[in-house]
Amino acid sequence: MSEPDAYEYEHHIVSPKIYVAIFVSLLCLTALTTAASYVEMYVFNVVVALAIAVIKASLVVLFFMHVKYSPKLTKLTILSGLFIFMGLISMTLSDYVSRAWGRW
Amino acid sequence: MSATIVSLPDQSTARIPKMNFLSKENGLLSWLLTGDHKRIATLYLISITFFFFIGGALAGLIRLELLTPQSDLMAADTYNKVFTMHGLIMIFFFLVPSVPATIGNFVIPMMVGAKDLALPKINLLSWYLYIAAGGLMLYTMMIGGVDTGWTFTTPLSTHYLNTNVVPAGLAVFIAGFSSIFTGLNFIVTIHKMRCPGMTWFRLPLFIWSNYAASILMVLGTPVLAITLVLVVLERTVHIGVFDPKLGGDPLLFQHLFWFYSHPAVYIMILPGMGVISEVISTFSRKRVFGYTAVAFSSVAIAVFAFFVWAHHMFIMGISNYAALVFSLLTMLVAVPSAIKIFNWSFTLYKGSITFETPMLYSIGFLGLFTIGGMTGVFLGATGTDIHLTETYFVVAHFHFVMVGGMLMAFLSGIHFWWPKWTGRMYPEKLSQFAAVTTYIGFNLTFFPQFILGTLGMPRRYAAYPPEFQVLNVFSTAGATVLGVGYLLPVLYLTWSLKYGQIAGNNPWQATGLEWQTQSPPLTENFAEIPIMDHEAYDYEWLERQQAKEVASVG
Amino acid sequence: MSDSTVISEGALAEGHHEHPPYQRHHFESVAQQFDATNFAMWLFLLTEIMFFGGLFMAYLLMRNWYYQAFVEGSHHLSIFWGTSNTAVLITSSFTMAMGVWCAQTRRKAGLVLCLVLTFILGIMFLCIKGIEWHGEWVDHHVPGLRFTDSDFINPALDADVYHEYHDRAMAPDAANKTEMYFFLYFAMTGMHALHMVIGISILVFMIFQATRGAYTEGHFTFVENFGLYWHFVDIIWIFLFPLLYLVSRHA
Numbered sequence: 001m002s003e004p005d006a007y008e009y010e011h012h013i014v015s016p017k018i019y020v021a022i023f024v025s026l027l028c029l030t031a032l033t034t035a036a037s038y039v040e041m042y043v044f045n046v047v048v049a050l051a052i053a054v055i056k057a058s059l060v061v062l063f064f065m066h067v068k069y070s071p072k073l074t075k076l077t078i079l080s081g082l083f084i085f086m087g088l089i090s091m092t093l094s095d096y097v098s099r100a101w102g103r104w
Numbered sequence: 105m106s107a108t109i110v111s112l113p114d115q116s117t118a119r120i121p122k123m124n125f126l127s128k129e130n131g132l133l134s135w136l137l138t139g140d141h142k143r144i145a146t147l148y149l150i151s152i153t154f155f156f157f158i159g160g161a162l163a164g165l166i167r168l169e170l171l172t173p174q175s176d177l178m179a180a181d182t183y184n185k186v187f188t189m190h191g192l193i194m195i196f197f198f199l200v201p202s203v204p205a206t207i208g209n210f211v212i213p214m215m216v217g218a219k220d221l222a223l224p225k226i227n228l229l230s231w232y233l234y235i236a237a238g239g240l241m242l243y244t245m246m247i248g249g250v251d252t253g254w255t256f257t258t259p260l261s262t263h264y265l266n267t268n269v270v271p272a273g274l275a276v277f278i279a280g281f282s283s284i285f286t287g288l289n290f291i292v293t294i295h296k297m298r299c300p301g302m303t304w305f306r307l308p309l310f311i312w313s314n315y316a317a318s319i320l321m322v323l324g325t326p327v328l329a330i331t332l333v334l335v336v337l338e339r340t341v342h343i344g345v346f347d348p349k350l351g352g353d354p355l356l357f358q359h360l361f362w363f364y365s366h367p368a369v370y371i372m373i374l375p376g377m378g379v380i381s382e383v384i385s386t387f388s389r390k391r392v393f394g395y396t397a398v399a400f401s402s403v404a405i406a407v408f409a410f411f412v413w414a415h416h417m418f419i420m421g422i423s424n425y426a427a428l429v430f431s432l433l434t435m436l437v438a439v440p441s442a443i444k445i446f447n448w449s450f451t452l453y454k455g456s457i458t459f460e461t462p463m464l465y466s467i468g469f470l471g472l473f474t475i476g477g478m479t480g481v482f483l484g485a486t487g488t489d490i491h492l493t494e495t496y497f498v499v500a501h502f503h504f505v506m507v508g509g510m511l512m513a514f515l516s517g518i519h520f521w522w523p524k525w526t527g528r529m530y531p532e533k534l535s536q537f538a539a540v541t542t543y544i545g546f547n548l549t550f551f552p553q554f555i556l557g558t559l560g561m562p563r564r565y566a567a568y569p570p571e572f573q574v575l576n577v578f579s580t581a582g583a584t585v586l587g588v589g590y591l592l593p594v595l596y597l598t599w600s601l602k603y604g605q606i607a608g609n610n611p612w613q614a615t616g617l618e619w620q621t622q623s624p625p626l627t628e629n630f631a632e633i634p635i636m637d638h639e640a641y642d643y644e645w646l647e648r649q650q651a652k653e654v655a656s657v658g
Numbered sequence: 659m660s661d662s663t664v665i666s667e668g669a670l671a672e673g674h675h676e677h678p679p680y681q682r683h684h685f686e687s688v689a690q691q692f693d694a695t696n697f698a699m700w701l702f703l704l705t706e707i708m709f710f711g712g713l714f715m716a717y718l719l720m721r722n723w724y725y726q727a728f729v730e731g732s733h734h735l736s737i738f739w740g741t742s743n744t745a746v747l748i749t750s751s752f753t754m755a756m757g758v759w760c761a762q763t764r765r766k767a768g769l770v771l772c773l774v775l776t777f778i779l780g781i782m783f784l785c786i787k788g789i790e791w792h793g794e795w796v797d798h799h800v801p802g803l804r805f806t807d808s809d810f811i812n813p814a815l816d817a818d819v820y821h822e823y824h825d826r827a828m829a830p831d832a833a834n835k836t837e838m839y840f841f842l843y844f845a846m847t848g849m850h851a852l853h854m855v856i857g858i859s860i861l862v863f864m865i866f867q868a869t870r871g872a873y874t875e876g877h878f879t880f881v882e883n884f885g886l887y888w889h890f891v892d893i894i895w896i897f898l899f900p901l902l903y904l905v906s907r908h909a
Contacts, residue, residue, distance in 0.1 A: 013759065013762045013763065014755075014759065016756060016759055019752060019755045019756060019759065020752075022752075022755075023748065023749070023751075023752040026748045026751075026752075027745060027748060030741065030744050030745060030748065030899075031741075033899075033900055033904065034737065034741050034904065034907075036904075037900070037903075037904035037905075037906065037907040037908070038907045038908050039908060040908045045904075045906055046905075049900035049901075049904050050897075050900065052900070053896050053897050053899075053900050056896045057893045057896050057897065060751060060889050060892060060893050060896070061889075061893065063755075064751055064752075064754075064755045064885070064889045064892075065885070065886055065889050065890075071693075073295065073697065074696075074697070074700055077697070077700045077701065077704060078700070078704075080319075080323075080704070081323070081703075081704040081707045081708070082707070084323045084410055084708065085707055085708065085711045085714075087410050087411060088327065088363055088410075088708075088711055088712075088715055089711075089714075089715055089718065091411060091413075091414070091430075092356075092359045092360075092363075092715060092719075093718070093719075094423075094425075094426050094429065095355075095359070095414060095422045095423050095426035096423075096719060097423075098423040098424075098425035098426050099422070099423035099426075101423065101425060103424060218684065219683070219684035220684035222694040222695075222698060223694075223695070223698055224682075224684065226698075284705050288698055288701045288702060288705070289698075291697075291701055292694050292697050292698045292701065293694075295694075295697060296690060296693050296694040296697060297690070297694065322701055322704055322705055323704065323705070323708055324708070325705070326705040326706070326707075326708040326709035326711070326712075327708050327709070327711060327712045329709060330709050330710070330711075330712035330713055330849075331712055333849075334712075334716070334845070337802075337845070341801075341802035341803060342802045343801045343802040343837075343841040343844075343845075344838075344841070345716050345720070345838070345841065345842070345845075350834070350837060350838060351720070351723070351724060351834070351835045351837075351838045352720075352838065353719065356715075356716060356719060359715075360712050360715065360716075363712075628683075628684075633686070
C-alpha cells in the first residue's frame with residue numbers, strides 16, 4: 001500500500017462451481033455439528049461445536065465474501081477485529097479466573 | 105514577542121477569493137444537504153461549540169455550589185444531575201467529536217491531497233446522528249436529567265434511580281454511531297484517497313494520530329453500544345445480565361463499559377496530539393524531531409489503549425492478580441506518551457520559535473498534559489490508586505488531560521486553521537491574551553483539586569467539610585477566569601469573520617498541503633490534484649517553492 | 659488462480675478521461691471508488707464484530723457459571739427448527755453469493771431471481787424464528803415478561819423434553835439461572851433478527867433497483883457490499899446455533 005496509485009482492482013469473479021461446493025459443505029457441516037452434539041464427548045463437545053463453527057465461518061469469509069482473493073488490507077482488517085475481540089475476552093476472563101485464587 | 109513568521113498579503117489589494125466552499129452555494133438547504141467535508145466540519149464546529157457552552161454552564165453551576173461547604177445553591181439531588189449532565193455533554197458531545205469531527209473533517213482530505221472524504225454522505229449522516237443524539241440529550245435534561253454519573257454504573261442506573269436513564273443511554277448510543285461513522289470515514293480516506301506521492305511516511309503527524317484515534321472509535325464504540333442496550337433492557341424489561349439477584353454480574357458491566365470508555369480517553373486526546381505536532385513544527389520552523397517515533401507512538405497508544413481498562417476498577421473487587429497486570433500495562437502507556445512529549449521538546453530545541461496564539465496554546469498543552477499524564481501514573485499504581493480514587497485527585501487528573509490537554513489542543517488547532525477556514529485573521533494580541541488567561545485560569549481551577557484530593561475530599565458530593573473551603577474558593581475563582589478565557593475566542597473569532605485581516609493562502613508559512621491552496625479553499629480543495637514530492641515539514645522545500653514563485657512573477 | 663477469473667479495470671471504465679456515470683466526483687477512478695467503499699464495508703463489519711462481541715462475552719461468562727442451567731435451558735429449544743433455520747440461512751447466503759456473481763457477469767434476470775430468493779429465504783428465517791419465539795412464550799420462557807422456572811425445578815412437567823433428555827431436577831436457586839440462559843438467547847437471537855430485518859429492507863430496495871438494471875451495467879459495488887453484510891449476519895448465526903442450541907444434546 002505504499003503507492004496509493006496502485007489500486008488492487010483485479011476483481012476476481014469466483015466461479016459458481018466453487019459457490020455450490022461451499023454451499024454443500026456448509027450444509028454437511030451443519031448436519032455434522034448437530035449430530036456431534038448427541039455424542040457424549042464431555043469437554044470436547046463444545047470444542048468440536050466451535051471448531052465446526054469456525055470452519056463454516058472461514059468458508060463463508062474466504063469464498064462467499066471473497067477474502068481469499070482480496071487485498072492484504074482486508075485480511076488485516078479482519079484479523080485486527082478478531083485480535084481485539086480476543087483481547088476483550090481474554091483480559092476480562094483474566095479477572096474472573098484469577099479472582100478465585102484469592103489474596104496473595 | 106516581536107519576532108513573527110506571520111506573512112499576510114498586502115491588505116489594500118488582497119481579496120477573499122470569489123469562488124470558495126463558503127460562497128459556492130447559498131441557502132439553508134445547500135448546507136443541510138451538503139456533501140462537502142468543509143461545510144460538514146463547519147456544521148460540526150457550530151454544534152459542538154453550542155454543546156461546549158451548555159456543558160460549561162453546568163460546570164459553572166458545579167463550581168458555584170462548591171463555593172460553600174453546605175449544599176445551599178441546589179439540593180444534593182440536583183447537584184448529582186448537574187455533574188452527570190456536565191460529564192455526558194462534555195465527553196460525548198464535545199470532547200469525542202471536538203478535534204476529529206471539526207478540524208479533522210476540515211483538514212484531513214486536504215492534508216492527504218483528496219477532494220473530499222471517501223464517503224461524503226456517511227459524513228453528513230454522522231452529523232445528523234450527532235444532532236439527533238444531542239437533541240435527545242437536551243430533551244433528557246429538560247424532562248429532569250439523569251443522575252447516574254456519566255458512567256451509567258449498574259446497579260445504580262438499573263435499580264436504584266428514577267431518573268431518565270433510558271433516553272440518556274439512547275442519546276449516547278446514537279452519538280456513538282456518529283463517532284463510528286466519522287472514524288470509519290477517516291480510516292478509509294487515509295488508506296485509499298492519498299494523492300500521488302503521498303506515502304505513509306510523508307503524511308503529516310495529524311493524520312497519524314487521527315488514524316489511531318479512528319481505529320479506537322471503530323473498534324471500541326460498538327462495545328459501549330451493546331452495553332447500553334443491555335442496561336436499557338435491564339431497566340425496561342428487567343432482564344439482568346448485570347443484576348446479581350438474577351445471577352448477573354455488575355462487574356461485567358464495568359468491564360464492558362470501560363473496554364470502550366478507557367480507549368475513549370485516547371479517542372479524545374490523540375487527535376489533540378496531532379494538532380500539537382503540526383503547530384509546534386510550524387512555529388519552530390523545524391521538522392518534528394523523530395517523526396517516525398511520534399507516528400508509531402500514536403499507533404502504540406491505540407493498541408495499548410485496549411488492554412488497560414481495568415485500572416478504573418481497582419477498588420471494585422477485581423482479582424488482585426488481574427489488577428497487577430492491568431497496572432503494569434497502564435504504566436506502559438506512559439512510554440509512547442512520553443515519547444511524544446520529549447520529541448516535541450526536542451523539536452523546540454534550537455528551533456526558530458515564535459509565539460503566535462496557536463503556539464501559546466500548544467505550549468500550554470505541553471505543560472498541562474505532562475502534569476495530567478504523570479498523575480495518571482500515580483493512579484495507575486494500585487496502591488496509590490486505592491487512596492486517591494473517587495477523590496478530587498482523579499477529577500483534577502482527568503481535567504488536566506482533557507481540558508488542559510485536549511481543550512488547549514482544540515483551541516490551538518482552531519486558531520491555527522482559522523485563517524484557512526475563513527480566509528481571515530483574528531486580532532493577534534487579544535487572542536494571545538485569551539490563551540494566557542485560559543492557562544492561568546485553568547491552573548487556578550484545577551491545581552487546588554490535586555491538593556483537595558490528596559487531603560481526601562471525595563468527588564460527586566454537593567457538600568464538604570469546612571476545612572476544604574479555601575482551596576475550593578480558589579478553584580471557583582479560577583473557573584471564573586477560565587470562563588472569560590473561553591468566551592473571548594468566541595467573541596473575537598466571530599468578529600474576525602467580517603472585520604479580520606485577509607489571511608492569504610499561507611499566513612503561517614506552514615508546509616502542509618492544505619496551506620498550498622487558497623483560503624477559504626475551493627469546494628474541490630485543489631485546482632488540480634497535488635503531487636507530493638517532499639517529506640512532511642520540509643521548510644526548505646517551502647522556501648524553494650516561494651523563491652520559484654517570486655522568480656516567475658518577476 | 660484457476661477457480662476465478664479476473665476483470666481488469668479497463669473492462670469496466672472504458673476510455674481514459676470519460677468517467678462512467680456512477681463514478682462519484684471526488685474519486686479519481688472507478689477502481690479507487692470500489693476499493694474505498696469495499697474497505698469501508700469491511701470496517702463497518704469490524705464494528706459489528708465488536709457489537710456482538712459484548713454479547714458473546716456475557717454468554718461465555720454466564721455459561722461457565724451456570725452450565726447446568728444452560729444445558730437444560732437449551733433442551734427446551736427445538737433442534738428441528740434450529741437446524742432447519744441454519745440450513746435456510748446458509749441457502750440464502752448461497753443465493754446471495756450467486757446474486758453477486760450475476761451482477762458481476764451482468765446477468766439481470768439471474769440477479770433479480772437470486773435477490774428474490776434471498777428475500778424469501780430471509781423472510782422464511784424470520785418466520786421460523788417467530789414460531790420458536792412463540793413456543794417460548796407459550797412455555798413461559800420469556801424472561802422479564804413471562805417466565806417461570808417450574809419446569810426446571812420439576813422437569814417432568816414438560817413431558818416431551820423430559821422424555822427425550824431425562825433432565826435432572828434442579829434446586830430452585832440453580833433453576834432460576836435458566837432465566838439468564840433465556841435472556842441471552844433472546845438478546846442474541848433478537849439482535850441477530852434485527853440485523854436480518856435491516857438486511858431484508860435493503861433487499862427490497864435492491865430488488866426494485868435490479869429490475870431497472872441498476873447493478874448489471876458494471877456497477878455492482880452495492881450488491882457486493884450488501885452481500886458482505888448478508889454473509890456476516892449468516893456467520894453470526896453460524897456461531898449462535900451451536901452456542902444456543904447445541905450446548906449438550908445427549909441424554
